[in-house]
Amino acid sequence: MTVLEAERRTVATRAAELRELTPGRTGNLSVRRGQRLAITPSGVPYDEISPDDVSVVSLGGEQVFGELAPSSESPMHRRIYERFEPGAIVHTHSPWSTTLAVLGEPLPPVHYMIVLAGETVPIAPYATYGTEELADNAVGAMASAESSACLLENHGLVATGEDAAAAIETAVAVESVARAYCQAQSVGTPQQLSEDALEATARKLEEYGPDEGEK
Template structure:
């Protein structure tokens, strides 16, 4: 069951070690009405595909030798309402600094266009609760964003697949660092909606696709 996705979780989970302390992060990847997720309380390199839990969008564990992440409600809530292909959650240092300040990440650099016009803050709720899941999804929907800062908690980012969700997480963490460092020297400039729209249009032809060959 979800063999490909369970292997993807095993392959990508170790990358969380560079983004979050201890065993505080988690990730998942979806196919249809179920998803494979990191197990709870286990080192990121200490489980195999057979250990990886498979969970339904209702939160029922369907397979796997280990229990899933305690943040299953947040993953199911995001998948049901926003329908991404993958989710990454971390307590990365710079995003969590904004989280404890209760501040969003404004559009101070064009790379924020990878996840939206700004990264909103979801109201605090205890981890692993339906309340937190609802707060996160409401914030992301309201800002039309693919990432969200969780007040006094951390960061969540989504993508069409795990590599993209991880890349978005790294982008946001880096931008949080740039923003907070810039604030030590003055008031950071913000890009306008029109400037960000120009960036999004340029992103459509960026890279090694047919249009750039």
């Protein structure tokens, strides 16, 4: 079998969903198997990516498949995989999440869907995109808040999941809560959920399925 064939196919197929979250060709998506990850190539429009365009790199940074350069944020993806071992990672410049990132504000628990990421979505200090410093900052922020996502100061959002669908779902949930938070702040003081309420939601979501109805 060709190197990470299924993972490259997943990246190529699901990358188009990022158009709803991030402008132009910004952002990136990766899926991991073992010590390698399939990641969107640098600068290619999402709806033009084929499985053969998807780069494969090792956790050590060696490109092992693909003629196109991997995303410039590969260092951040690699570091997050090394530290937390998720199955997939998505990075976006979603407008409401990026609004908070520009303000240097973490996202507090103002809506129960934040539990897909944790009790809060922390802010990682600014660093130039594509650098090891940014990777370190993202990992540090996620670890300190025990969150599966973080805002990148003056940059955007990074979210993780057990697979590509879960990572994208987390990114969508964070963006939705970020929008509600920003809008609520414009008219008043947002009310935050208690730790008990968040824990109850987390337990409820563990049971959530097709037979239970909508969230």
